Amino acid sequence: MLDAFEIVPNLPVLVVTTPLIGGILTIAMGRGKGPWAWATLITGVVFYFTVLLMQQVLAAKTGFISYELGNWPRQWGIEYRVDALNAFILLTVAGVGFVTTLYAQKSVEKEIPQDRHNFFYAVWVLAICGLLGITVTGDAFNVYVLLEISSLTVYALIAMGKDMNRQALTASLRYLILGSVGASFILLGIGYLMMVTGTLNMEDMHDRLAALPDIVHHRTVLVAFAFLLCGLGLKMALFPLHMWLPKAYTYAPSAVSALLSATATKVGIYMAFRFLFTIFGVGFSFVAMPANLVLSVAACAGILVTGVTAVRQTNLKRMLAYSSVGQLGYIVAGFSLANVHGVAGSVVHIFNHAVMKGGMFMAAGAIMYRLGRCDLRSIRGLGKRMPLTMAAFVAGGLGLVGFPLTAGFISKWYLVQGALEAPHMWPVAAVVLVGSLLAVAYTWRVVEAAYFQEPEGESALVTEAPLSMVAPMWILIGASVYFGVSATFTGEISMRAAKSLLGGAP
Amino acid sequence: MIHFDVSPQLLALYIPLLGALLISLAGRWPNLRELVTLLTAGVLLYVVAGMAPAVLADGFWASFAKAPGLKLAEVLPGVWLELKVEPLGMLFALIASSLWILNSIYSIGYMRGNHEKNQTRFYVCFALAIASVMGLAFAGNLFTLFVFYEALTLTTYPLVAHKGSAEAIRSARTYLGILVVTSVCFLLAGIIGTYVFTGGDMTFRPGGVFRRALADGSLTAPTLGILFVLYMYGIGKAALMPVHRWLPAAMVAPTPVSALLHAVAVVKAGVFTVLKVIVYVFGPAVLVRYGVGDWLIYVAGATILIASCIALFQDNLKRRLAYSTVSQLSYVIIAAALLSPLSITAAALHIAAHAFGKITLFFAAGSIYTAAHKTEISQLDGIGRRMPITMAAFTIGSLSMIGLPPTAGFVSKWYLLQATWETDAPFVLVVVILSTLLNAAYFLPIVYRAFFVAEAKPHHEPHQSSADGNFGDHGDHHGHDAHDHGEAPWPVVVALSCTALATIVFFFYSDLAIGLANQLRSGLP
Amino acid sequence: MHWNEVVCTVLLALGCVISFSGSYGVLKFPDFYARLHAAGKTDSLAQVLILLGLVFVTPDVLTQVKLMMVAFILLIVAPTATFAITKAAHLDGLRPWTRGGGQ
Amino acid sequence: MTGALGIYNYWIYVVLMMIGLYGVIAKPNLIKQAIALGLFQTGIFLYYISMAVIDGGTAPVWTTILDGAQKYEGPYDNPLPHVLILTAIVVSVSVLAVALALIINIKRTYGTIEYDEIEAMDQADKRADYQRGQVTDAADDVEHKLEGHHHA
Amino acid sequence: MSTIYLITAVVLIVGAFMLLYRALAGPTVYDTILATNAIGTKTIVFVTLLGYISGRTEFIDMAIIYALITFITTIAILKYIEKGRLD
Amino acid sequence: MTAVVIIDALLLLLVTATAVAIVEVRSLYASSILTGIYSLLMALVWVNMHSMDVSFTEAAVGGGISTILLIGTIVHVGREEKPIKKRLHLPALIFTALTGAALIYGTLDMPRFGDPAAPIHHYRVPEMMAQTVGFVNGTPGKQKPPEGFDLERYRRFDGRVAGPIPADPKDTAWREKSILQTYGLMVPQVRAAHEPHAEEGHHLHPPDDFNGHVPNSVTSLLAAYRGYDTMFETTVIFTAGVSLILLLRRPRREGYLQPGAVMSDQVILRVVTKLSIPFILIFGFYVITHGELGPGGGFQGGVVLATAFILYALIFGRAALYRVVPPPVSDILAGVGVLIYSGTGAVCMLLGGKFLDYSMLNKELPGDGESLGMTLVEYGVGITVSMVMLTIFNQLAEERST
Structure with missing residues (x-):
C-alpha cells in the first residue's frame, strides 16, 4: 500500500496533517511524561518536514510549490501554495514550536494540573497545527477556518494560566471577544471579495480583482480592504488594536507565552502579507490606497507608545508583552514601505523576533519556575544565581535593542535601509532607531536589577533553572546570535520573499 | 562562515577573548587570575608589536589600498565582518596593548588595596573591552567598526557600574544612555545612509567611498553634510560637546577603568573613529572640496575651551581629569578637522601623546585614593611629601597635558601648531594658546598644593572620604589610617612610574608613532 | 381548482384563523393560565389543521407520511411541553387570576 | 427589485x-x-x-x-x-x-x-503586582512617586 | 395555490410578532417560555409551508428537526426552573 | 416581488426585533431563550433563501445546543444582569453606526440581491454544481472529456447551472461493484453516462464521478471540493471540546460521577422521552447518511444524536447518561471522528494520490471511491460532533459554583 507514497511531493500537506493527527493522538498518551514526549516527537517531525519543504522551495524552478488538495484543480478546490515567504514562516513557526515544546515540560508540570496534561498538549499541538495551516494555505476561506483553530486553542492555552493568576481568564476572554470580532471582519472582507470575484483561491482572486475595471473606485472592494485591514490589525495586535495582547501574554502559562509571542502574531502578520500583497497586490494596497501611510503611522506610534509603556513595567512578562507590540510595529513599518529592503526587513524580523522573544519569554518562564514570580524586585542579583537564564535574557534584550551581531541588528539594518530608500519615509527610519533606544531602556532595567543589585529574600537562595529549560532557551538565543553574525541565509530568503511579493504586483 | 586563519590581526582579537575565558575559569584563584591577565596582556603586546614593522615598511601604503581585508563572516549578503591593518589602527592598537600591561599591574594593586568586590567580572570585562578595542583598531569597514564600537560600550558598562551603588548605576545609565543614543540614532543612521548612497560600499579606503556617488550626482552636498553631522555626533565616544556628559559620569568606575578606558581606550576609540571616518570614509579632499566639515573646527574649539573652564572649577580630582580629557579629545578632532596632511599627523600623534600623560594622571589619582582615601583636590595639601613618587609622576603628566617639553604632549602640540600655521587657521591658534593657559591653570595648583602647602591638622580628616559617598567606604575599616599613610601598594607605584617615564621617553623617541602617522599622511592624496 | 385544493384552502384558512386567535389570546388574556390555554389548545389545533391541509395537495406518499409524522410529533410534544410549563408554574406558586381577586 | x-x-x-x-x-x-x-x-x-x-x-x-x-x-x-x-x-x-x-x-x-467590576479588580491586582515588583533604587523612587500620584 | 400558502405564512408571522411581544413583556418567566414555545411550533409549520411555496418537499425533514429542537429546549428550560440545574 | 422577498422582508423584520430584544432585555435568562427563538427564525430566513443545510444546522445548533449551553451557564452565573445606569451607550452607538455605514457603503457596488449575473454565480461555481471540475483541471479545455461525454449538458442555462446527467440504463457493471450499494448506505439515484478513464494519469483528477451519488451540491462541495475545510471545521469543534475539558472538568478524585438532578418524577415527560429517544437516534443516523441526497449531513446528524443524549441527561440525570456514555468513551470517540476524517485523507495519500483524493480509494471505479470517501468523512464528522456536543454539555452542566 505504501509503495505509491512519497513524502516529498506531499510535504505541504504533511506539515499540517501531522500535527493534526498527532495532536488528537496526544490525548491517548496517558499521564506523566507521555503526552509531552509525544508532542515533542510530533513537533520535531513537523520541523523536519518544514526543513525539507524549505529545501524543495529553494530548489523549485518556479519559486513556489503548489499542492492541490483532493487533487481538485486549484481554482475549485483548495490549494496549498508554498513560496519562499511561507516556507520561511513555516520554518520559523515549526522550529520555535519544537523548541518551545522541548522547553514546556518542566514549566507545564508546575503550572498545569497533572491530570490534564494530555489535553493541554493536544491543544498545544493543535495550536501549532492551526498556525502552520494558515501559513501554508493559498485559499482565502481556508485561512479563516485555520485562523479559528489557532485562535480557539490559543484562548484555551492562555486561560490555563488561571491557576497561577485569575487574570489569565479575563485576558483570555477579552482576547476571545476581540479576536472573534477581528476574525469576523476578516470573514466579512473575504465575503465582499468573493462577491466581487466569485472565487476563493488567492491567486485567482488577485487575477479577478486585477481584471476589474476601475477597482480603485469599486466601493465593495474598498470596504473589503478596510475591513480586512481592521480584522488583521486586531489579529496581529497592530497598535492601537493591541489591547488584548499585553494581558494575555503576561498571564498565560510561561511556555504558552513563549510559544505565542514567537508564532501567533507572526502568523497574523503573514496573513496581512498575503492579503495585501498577494490578493490585492502592491499596486492597489500601497499605491492606490493609503495603506502604507495608515500602517506606518500605526506602526510608528506603536513602537513609541508601547516602548514607553514597556519601560514603566515591573513585571518582566508584561514588559516583554508590550515590547512585542512594539516589535510588531517594526515588522508592519517594514512592509508598509513596500520596497524590497523594507519588506525583506519585515520578513527577516518575523524570524528574528520570534527567536529572540521566544528565548526571552523562556527566560522569564524559568524565573517564574524558580521564584513563582518574575518582577524586577525578585530578579535582583539573579545574575549570579541563575547566570545562564539571565544571560539568555540579556542576550535576547540586546537583540531587541538591535546591537550589532545580534539578529535584531539585521532586521533593523534592512528596515532603515528600506526607509531611506523609500521616498519621504525617513521618519520611519528615525522611529525604528528611537524604538531601539526604548528597548535599551527596558532591557537595562533588568540588567541593573539582575547584575548590580543585591538579592533579597528567596531569590538569594535559588539555583539555576533545570537543563531542560535552559537548553531550549539557549537554542533560540543561540540562533538569534548565529543569525546575527551570519545572516546570509535569512537575508537571502527574505530578499527572495520580498521580491516575489513585490514582483507579483500588477 | 568563520575562517580560522591565524593572521596577526585575528590573533590580536582572539587573544584577549581567550584571556577573558581563562580569567573567568580561573576566577576562584586570584593569583592565577591576575597572572593570566598579565600573560594575556604580554602576549597581546607581542603580537601587536610584531605587526608594526610591516606597516612601517616602504610600499605598505600602495599595497594597503589594493589588499583585501581579512573577512571573518558575512553578516548580511555583501556585508562582511572584515579586519584590515592600517597605520592609524596600528598606532591605536599599540598604545592600547602596551598600556594594558601597565594597567593590569596597576589594577592588581588597586583592586586588592581597595578590597573591591566582583574582581573576576572586572578582569573579564576588561579583557573583553580590550578585545573590542583591538577589533575597532583593525576594523576593515564601517560595519565592523560599528560592531566593535558598540561592543566596547557594552563591555565597559559593567566596569562603570562595577560598584552597584545607586550612584554607580545612575552614572552608568548616563554613560550607556548617551553612548547608545548617539551611536544608534546618528552613527548607525549615518552608516546605513552611507551604505545606501554608495550602493553597498563601506570599505575603508584612502580618499573615501563617496567619490563615485558624488560624481554621478546620486549624492548631493547637503546630504553629504547631513551624513557628516550624523557621523560626528554619532561618535559619542569622541565627547564632542554637548554629548560629553557620559565621560564625567563614567568616573564612578574604579580608577584602573578610568585610567585605561576613559583616558585611553574608549575615548581614544572615539577620536580614532572620527579620524578614521574623516580619512577613510569621507576623505579630506572631498571634505575640503564640499566644505561640509568646517563647522567642526568651531565646535571642537568651543569644546576645548568650555571643558577646560569647567575643569577649572572641579574639586573632585577625577572629575577634573575627566573634563581635561574632554578638552584634550577635541584637540584631536580640531586637528583632524583642519584637513591638512600635517594636521592629520598631529591628530594621530595626539592620540598617542595624550594617552601616556593622562593615564599617568589617573594612576596618580587612584594611587592617592588607595593610599590616603582622598578624592578631592582640596584634601591634597602636602601629600607630595608622603607620596613623592606618585606626585612626581602627576607632575610629569600635568606637564604633558600643558604641552611642555620634555613630555609627550609637546610633540603633538608642536605638530598641531605647525599645521595651524600651514593651513592659516588663526581661530585654532587662539584656541590652542588659551587652552594651554587653562591647562596650566587647573593642573599646576594641584602640584603646588601637593608639594608646597602644609598638610592640614589630622583631626579634620577622618571619614571625609566616606562622607562624600562617591567611592564607597571600603578601606576605612581595614587598618589604613587616613593620616598615617605612605605610598600606595607597590604595583600601583611601579605602574605609574613606568607611564610617567614613558611620557618622557615619548618626547625623545617618538619615531615609531611619528612613523605610523607619516605612513597615514603619505597615503593622503 | 381541483377538489383537493379546495379542501386544502379551507383547512389552511381555518388553521390561520385559529392560529391568529390563539396568538391574539396570548397577547390579550389577563393571566398566565389563560394565556397558556390560548396558546396550548389553539396552537396545537391550528398547526395540525394546516399540516393536514397540506397533505391534500401532496401527490407523493412519502411526503404525506412525513407530514403526518410532523403533525403527530406536534400532537405529542406540544401538549407535553404545555403540561410541563403548567406544572412548573404551579409548583412555583403561580396562582390563577380571578376577577377582582388574586394578584 | x-x-x-x-x-x-x-x-x-x-x-x-x-x-x-x-x-x-x-x-x-x-x-x-x-x-x-x-x-x-x-x-x-x-x-x-x-x-x-x-x-x-x-x-x-x-x-x-x-x-x-x-x-x-x-x-x-x-x-x-x-x-x-x-x-x-x-x-x-x-x-x-x-x-x-x-x-x-x-x-x-x-x-x-460584570465587566466593569472585573476590570476594577484586575486594576487593583495589577497595581499590587506593580508595587510588589518594584525595585527601590534612587531612580525608581521618582517613578514610584509619579505612579502613586497618578493613582491618587 | 402558492398565494394561499403565502397568506398563511404571513398570518403565522404576524402571530409570531404578537407572541414575541408577550415573550418580552412577561410578566412572569412562564409567559416568556410559553410564548417562545408557541413561536417554536409556529416555525415548524412555517418551514413546511416554505417547502410548498418553493416546491421542495425536503423541507419537511427540517420540520421534524424543528419539532425535536423546540421540545428539547423547552425541557431544558423547565428543568432549569424546577431544579435549578441542568445535569 | 416574489414570495421569497415578501417573506424575507417580514421574517427579517421579526429577526431584527428579536435581536434588539436580546440585547436590550435585562434578564439573561430571557435573553438566552430569545436567542433560541432568534436562531429558529434565522433558520426560517435561510430556508426561505433555499439554504437547507445551513438552516438545518442553525436550528440544531442555535435553537437547540446554544440555548441549552447558555442556560447551563446561567445556572452558574445567575440569571439577572446588573442594572446599568445609562441605557444607551453613546460611543458604542456612534462606533457601530459608523461601521454600519461603511458596510452599507460597500454594498452599493454589489450586484443586486439574486442577480444571476453576479460573478459568484457564473464564475467557478457552475462547474462545481455540475460536477465537471474533473474535466477542467485548471484551464478549461485543457483536458478533453472522454468520448461520448456531452459536456454541453453540463453547461446549459448560460453556463450558470446544470442538471444531472440521466442514468445510462445499459451500464450495470458498477452496480455489482459498488460497496456502498452492498451495505445499503446510499441509494444512488442517477448515474453519470461516462466511464471513468484511467489513462489520463493520476496527477489529474478523474472526472467527478460522484454525481448521481451526490445530488446535494452542498454536500459535494463540503466533503469533496472543499473537504479540507470541513476537516478543519471538525477539528474546530473537537478543539472546543478539548478546551472545555481543559477549563472545566473536575479532577476525578473530586467525584465527577455525582448524580445530577432527575426529572423522572414527571411521568409524562419520562414516557415521551423514552418513546422519542430511539426515534431521534434513528433520525440522526438517517441525517448523517442521507447528507448526499438531501439536506443534512455529518454535522447536522451529529447534533441530532447529541440532542438525544442531552434529552436523556435532562430527564434521567447525569449519572444515567454517564452510564450510557462514560466521559472517557465520549472523549475517545470525539477524537476517533476527526481521525476517521483525517485518516481517510491520509489513506488516499498513502495510496499514491493527494490528500483527500477519494478517487484513490477505488482505483477501478473512482466514482465509487469518491462516494465511499465522502460517506466515511460524513461519519467522522457525525461522530465527532455528537460526542463533542455531549462533552460540552456535560462540562457546562456538571460544574457547580460553590
Missing part, C-alpha cells in the same frame, strides 16, 4: 451585525457580550447566504419537481456560500462554548461577571 430594494437584504445584515456589535461593546455583562457576539456573527452569515440567492432559484439539491416525472433543471442557488457558512456556524458555536467556559471560571474566581 431594483435600486435600494435590490440590496435590501445586505442592509438588514448590516443592521443585525451592528446590533450585535453594539451589544459587545456596550453591555458590561459577559454573557450578554457572548450572546451579542453570536448575533454579530449571524449577521455575517446572513450576508453570505444572501449572496447565494439567485432569481427564481431553488435549493441546490438536484431534484424532481413535485408533480411531475420531469427533472427540474434549475436555476439552483449557489451552494458555495452555504458550505462556507456551515463551517462558520460550527466555528461560532465553538467560540460560544469556550466563551461560556471562561465565563463560568470567571464567575468562580471573581464572583461576578
Whole structure:
C-alpha cells in the first residue's frame, strides 16, 4: 500500500496533517511524561518536514510549490501554495514550536494540573497545527477556518494560566471577544471579495480583482480592504488594536507565552502579507490606497507608545508583552514601505523576533519556575544565581535593542535601509532607531536589577533553572546570535520573499 | 562562515577573548587570575608589536589600498565582518596593548588595596573591552567598526557600574544612555545612509567611498553634510560637546577603568573613529572640496575651551581629569578637522601623546585614593611629601597635558601648531594658546598644593572620604589610617612610574608613532 | 381548482384563523393560565389543521407520511411541553387570576 | 427589485451585525457580550447566504419537481456560500462554548461577571503586582512617586 | 395555490410578532417560555409551508428537526426552573 | 416581488426585533431563550433563501445546543444582569453606526440581491454544481472529456447551472461493484453516462464521478471540493471540546460521577422521552447518511444524536447518561471522528494520490471511491460532533459554583 507514497511531493500537506493527527493522538498518551514526549516527537517531525519543504522551495524552478488538495484543480478546490515567504514562516513557526515544546515540560508540570496534561498538549499541538495551516494555505476561506483553530486553542492555552493568576481568564476572554470580532471582519472582507470575484483561491482572486475595471473606485472592494485591514490589525495586535495582547501574554502559562509571542502574531502578520500583497497586490494596497501611510503611522506610534509603556513595567512578562507590540510595529513599518529592503526587513524580523522573544519569554518562564514570580524586585542579583537564564535574557534584550551581531541588528539594518530608500519615509527610519533606544531602556532595567543589585529574600537562595529549560532557551538565543553574525541565509530568503511579493504586483 | 586563519590581526582579537575565558575559569584563584591577565596582556603586546614593522615598511601604503581585508563572516549578503591593518589602527592598537600591561599591574594593586568586590567580572570585562578595542583598531569597514564600537560600550558598562551603588548605576545609565543614543540614532543612521548612497560600499579606503556617488550626482552636498553631522555626533565616544556628559559620569568606575578606558581606550576609540571616518570614509579632499566639515573646527574649539573652564572649577580630582580629557579629545578632532596632511599627523600623534600623560594622571589619582582615601583636590595639601613618587609622576603628566617639553604632549602640540600655521587657521591658534593657559591653570595648583602647602591638622580628616559617598567606604575599616599613610601598594607605584617615564621617553623617541602617522599622511592624496 | 385544493384552502384558512386567535389570546388574556390555554389548545389545533391541509395537495406518499409524522410529533410534544410549563408554574406558586381577586 | 430594494437584504445584515456589535461593546455583562457576539456573527452569515440567492432559484439539491416525472433543471442557488457558512456556524458555536467556559471560571474566581467590576479588580491586582515588583533604587523612587500620584 | 400558502405564512408571522411581544413583556418567566414555545411550533409549520411555496418537499425533514429542537429546549428550560440545574 | 422577498422582508423584520430584544432585555435568562427563538427564525430566513443545510444546522445548533449551553451557564452565573445606569451607550452607538455605514457603503457596488449575473454565480461555481471540475483541471479545455461525454449538458442555462446527467440504463457493471450499494448506505439515484478513464494519469483528477451519488451540491462541495475545510471545521469543534475539558472538568478524585438532578418524577415527560429517544437516534443516523441526497449531513446528524443524549441527561440525570456514555468513551470517540476524517485523507495519500483524493480509494471505479470517501468523512464528522456536543454539555452542566 505504501509503495505509491512519497513524502516529498506531499510535504505541504504533511506539515499540517501531522500535527493534526498527532495532536488528537496526544490525548491517548496517558499521564506523566507521555503526552509531552509525544508532542515533542510530533513537533520535531513537523520541523523536519518544514526543513525539507524549505529545501524543495529553494530548489523549485518556479519559486513556489503548489499542492492541490483532493487533487481538485486549484481554482475549485483548495490549494496549498508554498513560496519562499511561507516556507520561511513555516520554518520559523515549526522550529520555535519544537523548541518551545522541548522547553514546556518542566514549566507545564508546575503550572498545569497533572491530570490534564494530555489535553493541554493536544491543544498545544493543535495550536501549532492551526498556525502552520494558515501559513501554508493559498485559499482565502481556508485561512479563516485555520485562523479559528489557532485562535480557539490559543484562548484555551492562555486561560490555563488561571491557576497561577485569575487574570489569565479575563485576558483570555477579552482576547476571545476581540479576536472573534477581528476574525469576523476578516470573514466579512473575504465575503465582499468573493462577491466581487466569485472565487476563493488567492491567486485567482488577485487575477479577478486585477481584471476589474476601475477597482480603485469599486466601493465593495474598498470596504473589503478596510475591513480586512481592521480584522488583521486586531489579529496581529497592530497598535492601537493591541489591547488584548499585553494581558494575555503576561498571564498565560510561561511556555504558552513563549510559544505565542514567537508564532501567533507572526502568523497574523503573514496573513496581512498575503492579503495585501498577494490578493490585492502592491499596486492597489500601497499605491492606490493609503495603506502604507495608515500602517506606518500605526506602526510608528506603536513602537513609541508601547516602548514607553514597556519601560514603566515591573513585571518582566508584561514588559516583554508590550515590547512585542512594539516589535510588531517594526515588522508592519517594514512592509508598509513596500520596497524590497523594507519588506525583506519585515520578513527577516518575523524570524528574528520570534527567536529572540521566544528565548526571552523562556527566560522569564524559568524565573517564574524558580521564584513563582518574575518582577524586577525578585530578579535582583539573579545574575549570579541563575547566570545562564539571565544571560539568555540579556542576550535576547540586546537583540531587541538591535546591537550589532545580534539578529535584531539585521532586521533593523534592512528596515532603515528600506526607509531611506523609500521616498519621504525617513521618519520611519528615525522611529525604528528611537524604538531601539526604548528597548535599551527596558532591557537595562533588568540588567541593573539582575547584575548590580543585591538579592533579597528567596531569590538569594535559588539555583539555576533545570537543563531542560535552559537548553531550549539557549537554542533560540543561540540562533538569534548565529543569525546575527551570519545572516546570509535569512537575508537571502527574505530578499527572495520580498521580491516575489513585490514582483507579483500588477 | 568563520575562517580560522591565524593572521596577526585575528590573533590580536582572539587573544584577549581567550584571556577573558581563562580569567573567568580561573576566577576562584586570584593569583592565577591576575597572572593570566598579565600573560594575556604580554602576549597581546607581542603580537601587536610584531605587526608594526610591516606597516612601517616602504610600499605598505600602495599595497594597503589594493589588499583585501581579512573577512571573518558575512553578516548580511555583501556585508562582511572584515579586519584590515592600517597605520592609524596600528598606532591605536599599540598604545592600547602596551598600556594594558601597565594597567593590569596597576589594577592588581588597586583592586586588592581597595578590597573591591566582583574582581573576576572586572578582569573579564576588561579583557573583553580590550578585545573590542583591538577589533575597532583593525576594523576593515564601517560595519565592523560599528560592531566593535558598540561592543566596547557594552563591555565597559559593567566596569562603570562595577560598584552597584545607586550612584554607580545612575552614572552608568548616563554613560550607556548617551553612548547608545548617539551611536544608534546618528552613527548607525549615518552608516546605513552611507551604505545606501554608495550602493553597498563601506570599505575603508584612502580618499573615501563617496567619490563615485558624488560624481554621478546620486549624492548631493547637503546630504553629504547631513551624513557628516550624523557621523560626528554619532561618535559619542569622541565627547564632542554637548554629548560629553557620559565621560564625567563614567568616573564612578574604579580608577584602573578610568585610567585605561576613559583616558585611553574608549575615548581614544572615539577620536580614532572620527579620524578614521574623516580619512577613510569621507576623505579630506572631498571634505575640503564640499566644505561640509568646517563647522567642526568651531565646535571642537568651543569644546576645548568650555571643558577646560569647567575643569577649572572641579574639586573632585577625577572629575577634573575627566573634563581635561574632554578638552584634550577635541584637540584631536580640531586637528583632524583642519584637513591638512600635517594636521592629520598631529591628530594621530595626539592620540598617542595624550594617552601616556593622562593615564599617568589617573594612576596618580587612584594611587592617592588607595593610599590616603582622598578624592578631592582640596584634601591634597602636602601629600607630595608622603607620596613623592606618585606626585612626581602627576607632575610629569600635568606637564604633558600643558604641552611642555620634555613630555609627550609637546610633540603633538608642536605638530598641531605647525599645521595651524600651514593651513592659516588663526581661530585654532587662539584656541590652542588659551587652552594651554587653562591647562596650566587647573593642573599646576594641584602640584603646588601637593608639594608646597602644609598638610592640614589630622583631626579634620577622618571619614571625609566616606562622607562624600562617591567611592564607597571600603578601606576605612581595614587598618589604613587616613593620616598615617605612605605610598600606595607597590604595583600601583611601579605602574605609574613606568607611564610617567614613558611620557618622557615619548618626547625623545617618538619615531615609531611619528612613523605610523607619516605612513597615514603619505597615503593622503 | 381541483377538489383537493379546495379542501386544502379551507383547512389552511381555518388553521390561520385559529392560529391568529390563539396568538391574539396570548397577547390579550389577563393571566398566565389563560394565556397558556390560548396558546396550548389553539396552537396545537391550528398547526395540525394546516399540516393536514397540506397533505391534500401532496401527490407523493412519502411526503404525506412525513407530514403526518410532523403533525403527530406536534400532537405529542406540544401538549407535553404545555403540561410541563403548567406544572412548573404551579409548583412555583403561580396562582390563577380571578376577577377582582388574586394578584 | 431594483435600486435600494435590490440590496435590501445586505442592509438588514448590516443592521443585525451592528446590533450585535453594539451589544459587545456596550453591555458590561459577559454573557450578554457572548450572546451579542453570536448575533454579530449571524449577521455575517446572513450576508453570505444572501449572496447565494439567485432569481427564481431553488435549493441546490438536484431534484424532481413535485408533480411531475420531469427533472427540474434549475436555476439552483449557489451552494458555495452555504458550505462556507456551515463551517462558520460550527466555528461560532465553538467560540460560544469556550466563551461560556471562561465565563463560568470567571464567575468562580471573581464572583461576578460584570465587566466593569472585573476590570476594577484586575486594576487593583495589577497595581499590587506593580508595587510588589518594584525595585527601590534612587531612580525608581521618582517613578514610584509619579505612579502613586497618578493613582491618587 | 402558492398565494394561499403565502397568506398563511404571513398570518403565522404576524402571530409570531404578537407572541414575541408577550415573550418580552412577561410578566412572569412562564409567559416568556410559553410564548417562545408557541413561536417554536409556529416555525415548524412555517418551514413546511416554505417547502410548498418553493416546491421542495425536503423541507419537511427540517420540520421534524424543528419539532425535536423546540421540545428539547423547552425541557431544558423547565428543568432549569424546577431544579435549578441542568445535569 | 416574489414570495421569497415578501417573506424575507417580514421574517427579517421579526429577526431584527428579536435581536434588539436580546440585547436590550435585562434578564439573561430571557435573553438566552430569545436567542433560541432568534436562531429558529434565522433558520426560517435561510430556508426561505433555499439554504437547507445551513438552516438545518442553525436550528440544531442555535435553537437547540446554544440555548441549552447558555442556560447551563446561567445556572452558574445567575440569571439577572446588573442594572446599568445609562441605557444607551453613546460611543458604542456612534462606533457601530459608523461601521454600519461603511458596510452599507460597500454594498452599493454589489450586484443586486439574486442577480444571476453576479460573478459568484457564473464564475467557478457552475462547474462545481455540475460536477465537471474533473474535466477542467485548471484551464478549461485543457483536458478533453472522454468520448461520448456531452459536456454541453453540463453547461446549459448560460453556463450558470446544470442538471444531472440521466442514468445510462445499459451500464450495470458498477452496480455489482459498488460497496456502498452492498451495505445499503446510499441509494444512488442517477448515474453519470461516462466511464471513468484511467489513462489520463493520476496527477489529474478523474472526472467527478460522484454525481448521481451526490445530488446535494452542498454536500459535494463540503466533503469533496472543499473537504479540507470541513476537516478543519471538525477539528474546530473537537478543539472546543478539548478546551472545555481543559477549563472545566473536575479532577476525578473530586467525584465527577455525582448524580445530577432527575426529572423522572414527571411521568409524562419520562414516557415521551423514552418513546422519542430511539426515534431521534434513528433520525440522526438517517441525517448523517442521507447528507448526499438531501439536506443534512455529518454535522447536522451529529447534533441530532447529541440532542438525544442531552434529552436523556435532562430527564434521567447525569449519572444515567454517564452510564450510557462514560466521559472517557465520549472523549475517545470525539477524537476517533476527526481521525476517521483525517485518516481517510491520509489513506488516499498513502495510496499514491493527494490528500483527500477519494478517487484513490477505488482505483477501478473512482466514482465509487469518491462516494465511499465522502460517506466515511460524513461519519467522522457525525461522530465527532455528537460526542463533542455531549462533552460540552456535560462540562457546562456538571460544574457547580460553590
